[in-house]
Amino acid sequence: MSFGLLENRGCPLDKQVFTWRDMVQQPISKLDDDAYTRVHIILMNGQETEAVRFSHACSRMNRELQPALAAIRRVEQHQATLVNWLIGADHSPLETTIAYEQVAIDVTAGIALREPDKYLAQVFRFGLLEDFDHLYRYSALLDRLEGKDANNILQSYTDILPGRPTVVEHRDPADDLREPYDRAVADPLSKLHALTLVAAEYQTHDYYMHFGPTFSDPLARQLYAEIASIEEQHVTQYETLIDPQETWLEKWLLHEAGEVYNYYGCMKQETNPRVRALWERFLDYELGHFHLVRELYERQERRDAAQVIPMYLPDPIPIGSQRDFIRDVLHNEVDLRADGARIVAENEESPASIRYRQELNGSGSPSSEVARGYRWSPGTELTRLVS
Amino acid sequence: METQIRTGLNRTGVGMSPIAIKKMLKDNDALAPVDAAEPLGVSPIRERYIIESTYIGTVPVPATLKGVLETGKAAFTGEKAQVLIDKMGERLAFERGGVRLYEALLSKCSALPDALPGATVEQLTHFREEEADHFEMLRESMLELGADPTAQTPSADITGIESSGLFQVIGDPRTSLLQSLHAVLTAELVDQVAWEELITLAEQFNYRQFASQCRRALEQENNHLATIRSLVSDLTLAEAKQF
Numbered sequence: 001m002s003f004g005l006l007e008n009r010g011c012p013l014d015k016q017v018f019t020w021r022d023m024v025q026q027p028i029s030k031l032d033d034d035a036y037t038r039v040h041i042i043l044m045n046g047q048e049t050e051a052v053r054f055s056h057a058c059s060r061m062n063r064e065l066q067p068a069l070a071a072i073r074r075v076e077q078h079q080a081t082l083v084n085w086l087i088g089a090d091h092s093p094l095e096t097t098i099a100y101e102q103v104a105i106d107v108t109a110g111i112a113l114r115e116p117d118k119y120l121a122q123v124f125r126f127g128l129l130e131d132f133d134h135l136y137r138y139s140a141l142l143d144r145l146e147g148k149d150a151n152n153i154l155q156s157y158t159d160i161l162p163g164r165p166t167v168v169e170h171r172d173p174a175d176d177l178r179e180p181y182d183r184a185v186a187d188p189l190s191k192l193h194a195l196t197l198v199a200a201e202y203q204t205h206d207y208y209m210h211f212g213p214t215f216s217d218p219l220a221r222q223l224y225a226e227i228a229s230i231e232e233q234h235v236t237q238y239e240t241l242i243d244p245q246e247t248w249l250e251k252w253l254l255h256e257a258g259e260v261y262n263y264y265g266c267m268k269q270e271t272n273p274r275v276r277a278l279w280e281r282f283l284d285y286e287l288g289h290f291h292l293v294r295e296l297y298e299r300q301e302r303r304d305a306a307q308v309i310p311m312y313l314p315d316p317i318p319i320g321s322q323r324d325f326i327r328d329v330l331h332n333e334v335d336l337r338a339d340g341a342r343i344v345a346e347n348e349e350s351p352a353s354i355r356y357r358q359e360l361n362g363s364g365s366p367s368s369e370v371a372r373g374y375r376w377s378p379g380t381e382l383t384r385l386v387s
Numbered sequence: 388m389e390t391q392i393r394t395g396l397n398r399t400g401v402g403m404s405p406i407a408i409k410k411m412l413k414d415n416d417a418l419a420p421v422d423a424a425e426p427l428g429v430s431p432i433r434e435r436y437i438i439e440s441t442y443i444g445t446v447p448v449p450a451t452l453k454g455v456l457e458t459g460k461a462a463f464t465g466e467k468a469q470v471l472i473d474k475m476g477e478r479l480a481f482e483r484g485g486v487r488l489y490e491a492l493l494s495k496c497s498a499l500p501d502a503l504p505g506a507t508v509e510q511l512t513h514f515r516e517e518e519a520d521h522f523e524m525l526r527e528s529m530l531e532l533g534a535d536p537t538a539q540t541p542s543a544d545i546t547g548i549e550s551s552g553l554f555q556v557i558g559d560p561r562t563s564l565l566q567s568l569h570a571v572l573t574a575e576l577v578d579q580v581a582w583e584e585l586i587t588l589a590e591q592f593n594y595r596q597f598a599s600q601c602r603r604a605l606e607q608e609n610n611h612l613a614t615i616r617s618l619v620s621d622l623t624l625a626e627a628k629q630f
Contacts, residue, residue, distance in 0.1 A: 021435075031444025031539060090443060090544050092551060145491075146554055147484035148547060152539040217491075217558035379526065379537040382483055386523045 002312040003264045005257070010287020016075045023081050027088030028272065030095075035102065035155040036319055037275055040266040041086045042103045043200060043319070044282070047262050048080035050199030054255055058248050065248070068296060072289050079282055086275065091153075093211040094142045094220075098153040100204050101138060104131035105158055107200060109322035111193045112329075114315075120190050120241060123178055124197070125329050126336060126343050127234050132326065133163030133367075134227050140371035143380045145217055151378060157321040160376035164334050166367035169230045170360050172352035175338040176236040183243035183250070189314045194241040195258045196317065201238055205231035222366035229360075240341075249297045250308055256290040257309040265316025392563075392626060443541045446473045449533030468532075471592055474585055475529050476540030481578065482522040484550050488574055489515035491557040492567050502564045503618075510614060517607045524604065528597050550574065565622045572619050575612040582608055 028037055055073040059066050087096065105128060112124035139150035139160045150160055181190050205228055212224030246254070263286055267279035294305045305311075337349035377384040401408040446469040489511060496508045503511075529536040539547075556562055556570040582605040589598035 021432075026436075026440055029441075029444045031541060031544060088443075090548055092547065144487060145558070146547070146551075147480070147487040149537060149539075151537065215558070216555045216560075216562075218560055220558070380483060382486060382519060382522060383526065386519050 002315065003260070005260065005287070005290065005309075005311045005313065008284075008287050009291055010289075011281075011284040013071060013075065013288055013292060016285045016288060018078045018082070023078055024085050025082065025278075027086050028275065030088055030090050030153075033275075034271045035099075035153065035157055036106075037270065037272045038087065038099050038153075039103045039106065039319060040270060040275070040279070041083055042100055042203075043107060043196075044262060044266060044279075045080055045084040046103075046199045046203030047196070047259050048076050048083060049203055049206075050195075051076040051255055051259060052080060053202070054251065058252060062248055065252075065296070068292065069252075072292065075285060075289070079285065082278070083282075086278075092146065092148075093214060094138065094146060095148070095150075095153050097138050097207070097211070098135065098142060098150045100207055101131055101135035102154055102158050104128075104200060104204060105135060105326065106322055107317060107319060108197060109326050109329075110318040110320070111197065113318070113322065113325055115190060115193055116187045117181065117190050119179065120181065120193065122343050123237065123241060124193070125333055126338070127197070127201075127237060128326065129163040129330060129334055129336075130166070130169050130230060130234070131163075132159075132161070132330070133166050133169070134230070136160055136162050136374075136376075137166055137223060137227070137367045137371050139376055140374040141220055141223055143374070143376075143382075144370070145220060147380065147382070149378070149380045150376070157323075159323060159326065161330070162371070163330060164336075166226060166230060167361060167365040168337075168357065169233070170226075170353070170357045171233060171338055172350060172356045173236070175340060175350045175353045176233045176240070177341055178237055178240045179341045180241055180243045183246050183308075186243070188308075188310050191242075191254055191309070192258050192261050192314070193317075194238055195254060196262060197238045198235060198242070199258075201231055201234040205235055219366055219370055223370050226366050247301065249293070249301055253290075253293050253297050253305060253308055256286060256293050257313070259286040260290050261313050261316065264313065265319065268316055269319050443544060445469075446476070446540050447535055447538050449535075467592075471588055471594070472529070472532070472534045473540040473542045474581075474588055475525055475532075475534070476536070476538065477542035477546050478581060478585055479522060479525040479529065479536055480539065480543035481546050481550070481574075481581065482518050482525060484547070484554075485518040485574060485578070486515055486522065488550075488553060488557060488571060489518060491554070492571055495557070495564055495567055499564060507618065514611050514614075517604075517611070521604045521607075524600050528600065549577075565619065565626065568615060568619050568622065572612075572615045575608065575615050578608050579605070579612050 028041065030038075052073055055069045055076065059069045059073075062069075087099075091099070108124055108128040108131060112121050112128060115121035115124055135150070135158065142148050142150050154160070181194070183191075208224050208228035208231060212221060212228060215221050215224065242251075260283060263279050263283040267276055267283055270276040270279055297303070297305055297308075335346045336343050337346050338344065338353065339348055339350040374381060375384070397403070449468070449472075493508070493511055493515065496503055496511065526536040553570045553574055557567045562570075582601055586598050586601045586605065589595075589601060
């Protein structure tokens, strides 16, 4: 059901207040809460940290917008805290990593399924199979390093299988640059999709950069280094889908619309009532932000905001298991590579990427080593090995 | 890799900064006045969270309990079964982690072939296999009860947090074999107590066959503990003698 932006003014900015007690709430249960509650949390933390990041970049280039940016950004900061702190400390960094990859896989799959632009959909599927392989490698590490089963996090919603091998995902920087959509004619859903995934991948990249060095095991450290590098590639890839001709205010408007869109989607699909209430509260906050920015945009650019984003938002991204779709894509597209902006067959891959990869993998491949002979089994591979 | 404790440029103590520490303490009383020292543990913020928080999670109780118990089946209701299943899940997770702990230790032994006698390395390899056997025994026992051995019970979750430091120590290529063995010793000490507790619990439920299997596992764990303890002691003294 479409969500009407104009019908909902949301909560005024001066009423968007927190206390520390409010910001630091009881975390979800790693054991009892549905995996997609955790997915929603990680997704929205990513959207909020992107909001803060974008707001800073915009602030550096737009003196006159600094007061409005700072006021809204402060709330986004505290929203990000409240959301992210819903993940309990009994999630080890590697278990959280598994959850991050589940977000990447299932949200990207949900997006790719509904993306109206064929080229964008192809790019989303291309990234999907790489995150899919990351999950396999990290699952092997969790099993072999800590003796834990990644499926305790995934709850059987997402497969643990090799995707496009991480070892061949390393590309020359030029081969991660994609073609942007045209802001004048692109479907608004495409804009929301691209923005959602830029945020998600950036968040994932930062998580691996922060936590990679906290592992003592050198193979774990190398694996995080390797996959963080791919996540940087993914940020570049999705970021270049966005029309660089969009103005700062236009981008800001799209960011706020994206947050409304995704909070609405989480609220509609959330199974934990306490967390659903939080999505509803923050949906109201984002509506408040959206209308403030819409007014700024229409005043400064003298254009109707409805030209940028329709006042009735598309149906939310379906956030759930996409097993059949993913297996289909895996079967048909795992051997695809890149050549400049194009996604191509393996034998057409850019020589620059092949050279780059040979150099980077010159001292061995952590993603290959960590998963050597690994096949996921319920209860870890020890179940298969001892019986 | 360094194999011995030696003296060097450890900068963490105030002894390394005799001049700076005087400056650091100068006028401290006036600059950081406090009425009375309050232990951090007494915190209204912490207490409020403790009172208001709910439990970490629940145990999936089997829908039907299969008939492996010899007597006292009536006492083995869903309400009480969760305690045993939680602890079985904990032990299973610990033994599974223990396999990986020993593998990491053996990896270090392999990289340092002269550090331990061959017979000792063989013993450690055998301990790893016994941990795997314990895991399998627990897995089969849970299945016999109709429980799900792949589920992470609350105590399994917590034991994972408790053990995380042990993995970090052994996994660090900079830690010596002795430091790694000390981490394994910590694990084996916990293991011994936990098996004893599980035996007591199993006997309370009259789950005799399982209690018997746990006693066999405990014998092996006692051997692990004695061996590792002895190794740690011998290596520590040997290192001290070299100085």
